[in-house]
Amino acid sequence: xxxxxNTWQREAVRSALDTQMGFVSAQSLHSKLRGSGSHIGLxxxxxxxxxxxxxxxxxxxxxPEGENLYRACSRGHHHHLICRSCGLAVEIEADDVExxxxxxxxxxxxxxxxxxxxxxxxxSSCVAPSAxxxxxxxxxxx
Amino acid sequence: xxxxxNTWQREAVRSALDTQMGFVSAQSLHSKLRGSGSHIGLxxxxxxxxxxxxxxxxxxxxxPEGENLYRACSRGHHHHLICRSCGLAVEIEADDVExxxxxxxxxxxxxxxxxxxxxxxxxSSCVAPSAxxxxxxxxxxx
DNA sequence: GGGCTTATTGATAATGATTGTCAAAAGCGA
DNA sequence: TCGCTTTTGACAATCATTATCAATAAGCCC
Ligand SMILES: [Zn+2]
Ligand SMILES: [Zn+2]
Ligand SMILES: [Zn+2]
Ligand SMILES: [Zn+2]
Numbered sequence: 001x002x003x004x005x006n007t008w009q010r011e012a013v014r015s016a017l018d019t020q021m022g023f024v025s026a027q028s029l030h031s032k033l034r035g036s037g038s039h040i041g042l043x044x045x046x047x048x049x050x051x052x053x054x055x056x057x058x059x060x061x062x063x064p065e066g067e068n069l070y071r072a073c074s075r076g077h078h079h080h081l082i083c084r085s086c087g088l089a090v091e092i093e094a095d096d097v098e099x100x101x102x103x104x105x106x107x108x109x110x111x112x113x114x115x116x117x118x119x120x121x122x123x124s125s126c127v128a129p130s131a132x133x134x135x136x137x138x139x140x141x142x
Numbered sequence: 143x144x145x146x147x148n149t150w151q152r153e154a155v156r157s158a159l160d161t162q163m164g165f166v167s168a169q170s171l172h173s174k175l176r177g178s179g180s181h182i183g184l185x186x187x188x189x190x191x192x193x194x195x196x197x198x199x200x201x202x203x204x205x206p207e208g209e210n211l212y213r214a215c216s217r218g219h220h221h222h223l224i225c226r227s228c229g230l231a232v233e234i235e236a237d238d239v240e241x242x243x244x245x246x247x248x249x250x251x252x253x254x255x256x257x258x259x260x261x262x263x264x265x266s267s268c269v270a271p272s273a274x275x276x277x278x279x280x281x282x283x284x
Numbered sequence: 285g286g287g288c289t290t291a292t293t294g295a296t297a298a299t300g301a302t303t304g305t306c307a308a309a310a311g312c313g314a
Numbered sequence: 315t316c317g318c319t320t321t322t323g324a325c326a327a328t329c330a331t332t333a334t335c336a337a338t339a340a341g342c343c344c
Binding site for chain 2: 062064066068081083090092094096097100101104105108109110111112113114115116117118119120121122123124
């Protein structure tokens with residue numbers, strides 16, 4: 001019913017996302033675009049990314065800090081191993097996890113189950129910041 | 143170095159969290175407390191929940207909508223199957239997932255890896271809302 | 285109990301990401 | 315080009331969370 005029009009803005013976002021090798025936030029992508037001379041608006045970047053994600057042309061996930069990150073999508077359902085520092089992402093598939101998630105849900109009578117499975121860390125190119133040897137166990141919130 | 147003082151506020155948050163059978167947000171817990179006649183401040187609820195979480199006395203996770211949710215914790219590392227509607231949570235353990243996460247991280251040279259593994263759905267007591275049979279695949283962002 | 289020192293509280297302002305508004309600008313089919 | 319709609323983008327509005335900071339109250343010693 002609703003016709004989708006082609007605008008240079010949408011194309012700009014799509015291609016900007018392609019040049020990124022990792023996940024980026026809407027804010028960050030907007031800055032990069034502006035930095036490249038584009039006059040695209042922030043709201044438009046948000047809209048374009050949201051559209052790409054719901055069209056399956058981009059993956060999206062929440063960073064541990066609560067920001068929504070996006071990345072050009074290859075295809076199909078999969079998960080990611082993401083660098084906390086540079087955003088680099090490695091696509092990972094795990095059929096075991098898929099069946100596990102599905103089973104644990106139905107086992108407890110849950111329907112319309114979705115799952116969030118992500119692994120965050122520091123890639124080999126990024127130095128992990130002041131690693132407090134023992135102190136915080138794992139995900140102590142800032 | 144820093145002595146922790148006991149206040150009725152902290153105790154109020156702790157016990158309020160205990161009465162919840164599922165995950166709740168700081169905002170929501172604050173409302174409940176206020177509704178029960180307590181004059182506790184919002185910032186205090188945030189602080190108390192944050193402390194409980196970092197002390198390991200509460201579990202915390204991000205809802206798909208980006209809110210931070212908390213729940214009285216039993217003990218040890220585990221994951222959850224959460225009802226999108228009532229917040230009911232079932233603790234689930236999966237050693238397979240643990241080893242998988244650990245391996246996939248080291249396999250790609252990632253260090254200080256943490257993982258986010260949660261399953262969201264509708265529990266048997268909650269009716270799934272207008273299930274758009276086919277329309278939206280899975281997690282179309284509102 | 286009466287002070288003292290200092291952690292804690294809480295009303296409120298500030299932050300920051302995301303969304304809503306709506307008039308102006310731009311697709312696109314005729 | 316014309317006209318109808320979709321899209322844009324500057325800006326305001328939300329909303330959860332955090333920062334401020336003066337006032338309050340634990341824990342403690344006398
Ligand atoms: Zn990195
Ligand atoms: Zn999956
Ligand atoms: Zn439920
Ligand atoms: Zn785990």
